[in-house]
Amino acid sequence: MRLATLVATAAGFVLLPSAAHAGACEDGFVKKGNFITGLRYTASQTVVDLPPDVAINQLRGITAKRGYQIIAAEPTVGSLLIEQDRQSNARGFPIEFAATQEKGLGTVRVEAKLPAGMNAKTEAVRPELCGMLGELKGGKAGRLAAAGGANAVGQQAAPTVLSAQEFSQQISKDAERNSAIIPLRYANRRYTLSGNVDYVIRDGSVYRVAFKILQPYQLALRLPNMASTLSQVSCLMGPGTSVYTLQLKPGKSVKLTGTFYEYAEFKDVVWFKDCTPAK
Incomplete structure (x- = not known):
């Protein structure tokens, strides 16, 4: 309840x-x-x-x-x-x-x-x-x-489904209010994010897929109370996804499920880990 x-x-x-x-x-x-x-x-x-x-x-x-x-x-x-x-x-x-x-x-x-x-x-x-x-x-x-x-933690029933653009607005607004709460609010939470690919690169031992995030000045309609700038959102792809990832290109529509990993305040970037294509 x-x-x-x-x-x-x-x-x-x-x-x-x-x-x-x-x-x-x-x-x-x-x-x-x-x-x-x-x-x-x-x-x-x-x-x-x-x-x-x-x-x-x-x-x-x-x-x-x-x-x-x-x-x-x-x-x-x-x-x-x-x-x-x-x-x-x-x-x-x-x-x-x-x-x-x-x-x-x-x-x-x-x-x-x-x-x-x-x-x-x-x-x-x-x-x-x-x-x-x-x-x-x-x-x-x-x-x-x-x-x-004493050590109980809430269990997430299912990944939260949002567009990458919506998630960026959400976490960017959180950062404007109080960025210190972000690691506590999002730690280990799973999300299914949809959007278009901005780029794909090798990041250490894994591939990283970045979502295309439009800044407020690029939007045809700017909603009230929107964050002044929007964070970039990237997925560190999980094991067994290289064949899928290597076929992606900028502008490709994707839907990925992953676990919140890190928010870099000064770089204004959010990373998810162990991402896989959503079915």
Whole structure:
């Protein structure tokens, strides 16, 4: 159950069984902001004998199994930042957890921050956020759950499908906002990118296929909020692809699946590795 899906539809989702009292969470659920400036959804849950580090390590496992990306976790200070996978029809957005404890009671607050122009129904978001908090456990059961979730990472169900031009715009805009988050947001994520070949060269022991990326001034229509310059995108081809790669030429339409490898900020280039032709 993920907000990426919930943004599209609110139908068919129910609250998961929980160790905490989900009713209290839902009663305190708050929606702020608007479609123009950006919506904010907040909720909180209190559980007996739930230290901040135990809460965050539990949430790491809870959110990972739901498919969220874990961007940053600081259990000792009770902080966790996750994101949904970015899709062509659903932008990613941050979800932040903050855990505190006072007089034996642990409280976890969650806030989902939607970007301007993105909407989600309260009836869909509330059970998702409270469902995650509702899985939290206190005491011995909580510590056992935290031990299991401490090193959990979100699993990507399938490669994200985008054009290379769209991906370049996406990561270039990320770089304008805060380039430090890029390695965390994209690490080991798989993408299927389509576009035209710019060039093919030998790069060390592998072949590199570069996509043709048009800069904003080259586009007939420049969309609002577009990055000022767009990063180049290249694929380091995987084993067994040399016959295919050596037949490519500039302007050839290609569709390649690969794993995010590196973003070079000063060169303004993104590399994918182990790329293969998409079927």
